[in-house]
Amino acid sequence: MAEDSDKDLTVVPIPGEEDEAERRRIRRSNDRDQELERRGEDAPHNRGYDEAADGTRTPTIERP
Numbered sequence: 001m002a003e004d005s006d007k008d009l010t011v012v013p014i015p016g017e018e019d020e021a022e023r024r025r026i027r028r029s030n031d032r033d034q035e036l037e038r039r040g041e042d043a044p045h046n047r048g049y050d051e052a053a054d055g056t057r058t059p060t061i062e063r064p
Contacts, residue, residue: 033046
């Protein structure tokens, strides 16, 4: 019986599995981000990643 039910299954791509068009899109995005970084600029969609990875910085308290 298990063999019969296997014949009715439909193969679908794994969610998140990339195709060639998606790889090219990601590569272009990475190239843009690297170019901005070389110029000392942040890519808009990357803002906040460092803080999320490193945690928020402790504020510096200036004393008179």
